[in-house]
Amino acid sequence: MFNRLYVHIPFCVKKCHYCAFISRNPEKDELAEYPALLLREMLLHAPAARPLDSIYFGGGTPSLLQPLQIARLLEKFAVYLGISADAEITLEVNPGTITHTSLKAFREAGINRVSLGIQSFDDAFLERLGRIHTTEQSRQAFQDAREAGFTNISMDLIHSLPGQSLEQWRAELRHAVQLGPEHISIYGLTIEEGTPFARSYPANSQELPDDDLSADMFELADELLTAAGFEHYEIANYARAGYRSQHNSGYWKRDGYLGLGVAAHSFLRDGYGVRFSNPDNLEEYRRSVTSGQLIRIGEQRLSRGDARAEYLFLGLRLAEGVDLRAFEREFGRSFESVYGPIAADLVRFGFLMQNGRVLALTSRGILLSNQVFEKFLP
Ligand code: SF4
Structure with a gap:
């Protein structure tokens, strides 16, 4: 019923100004307690698993977990769900939360792909976005990941930032190519309701690139990255040969996946498929898991x-x-x-x-x- 696993870590050091994901600053013991909840939830689903072809720790900021916590989770997933020998195991990494030592420990724990949340190589934009890291920290995180033995590194970049010109975006893309990742994901900024950005940049804001400029930025990414040898294999994703994201490719091919954790979405291959998500706050999620009666929000059995x-x-x-x-x-x-x-x-x-x-x-x-x-x- 599922051969892929998504694990949501709903904690961040600080909320970015554009972010509408489910995440918040962890309170005192929450980071220590959370993996045990994930395991309890996993046990309730274990009978439906096939060996996992990919595991993705996303968030939030999964790199806030200790490498030892990730190692223990992976050990249990291997025992109860099974992990294929060549499974892709990704950790999303915020460059402001890791060191050379922790990246090495994550590699030893079994993570074999990191996705760096770089977003921009321009400190002024990083500050405007409310990111907790600088360009220098992003560069360092990339080098540290390489030295730690990661041969599959992805990075996320955002275009159409307030006040961003096409030339600034070109510089961002060149910076990314020059570092030499295997995979790059490109997103256009969307202004999400309820975020500080929604208040700062209303729909008619002159500071936001118009549709034509956004389209030019999208096309520039295609032109520059394909010329640099990347395959534009999905609307927002570019990869060197052999480095497409296996996990995300599973989503696009409708493979079954289980989402563990607060607000995680699942798609189980049962009939034409069943979609549902977990409660989006920690208290309700904890109640759901500890009672043994998992709450499925918005369950939809597909026709x-x-x-x-x-x-x-x-x-x-x-x-x-x-x-x-x-x-x-x-x-x-x-x-x-x-x-x-x-x-x-x-x-x-x-x-x-x-x-x-x-x-x-x-x-x-x-x-x-x-x-x-x-x-x-x-
Ligand atoms: S690090 Fe990611 S998930 Fe956390 S607040 Fe920033 S954009 Fe949102």
């Missing part, structure tokens, strides 16, 4: 129509597109009989391209992907 639509809009995120023969094997109907007229319109207007039995987004479709995906909703 065949839901699953077909998901298959398409998740698969279309990938540059390789959707194999329509695989779609037909999965759902027992020809693609044309379900989506023929919708797909034909999207091809005619230049948002999709069809090559034999493969359907993929065009570069125009990538820029307007959300509007394209909506067309497939039941």
Whole structure:
């Protein structure tokens, strides 16, 4: 029912000004107590597991956990869920929370991929974003990760920051390429309701790049990173050959995954699939886990129509597109009989391209992907 595991660590040193993720500063014993809750939750799901092909510690700031805590979690996951010999095991790392020694210890604990939350190589932007680290700390974290033995390093960058020019964004991309990661994820800043940024930058703020400039930034990333040898394999993701994110690729291919921890989402392969999430505050999560009666928030059992639509809009995120023969094997109907007229319109207007039995987004479709995906909703 699942072969991937996501573990959410809902703690951060300090809230970034743009962040709407579930995370907060840990109170006194919370960091020490949390792994035991994760294990209790894991035991309640263990019978449905297949050996895990990937594990992803995300947050929040998972690098606030001690390497020993991660080592113990991985030992228990191996015993109760099973971990494939070549599983990808990722830790999201905030450059302001680690040292050379701790990175080495995380590597020894079994982490084999780090995802560095760099966001920007410009100290003025980092400060504006409310990040706790400097550019120098990001560079150091990258070097330390290499020296600790990590051969698979990803970094996150954000564009369309308030006041950011195309030339500043070009400098960010060059800085990233020059460090030499195996993987880069690129996100456009979105202003989330309820964050300090939503108050500072209302929708009509002159400081926010307009849609044209944001599109230029997206295209510049594509141009510069592909010229540097990265494959643009998913809307927001670039990888050197052999270094696509296995875990995230599983999401786009609708592999089953279990989410452990506060606010973690799960997708279990049962029928056409079941989606649900955990309580989004620690107190309720603790009650749910310790009672042995797990609370599933927003549980949705997918219909065949839901699953077909998901298959398409998740698969279309990938540059390789959707194999329509695989779609037909999965759902027992020809693609044309379900989506023929919708797909034909999207091809005619230049948002999709069809090559034999493969359907993929065009570069125009990538820029307007959300509007394209909506067309497939039941
Ligand atoms: S480190 Fe990440 S999760 Fe934590 S507040 Fe900043 S953006 Fe949010």
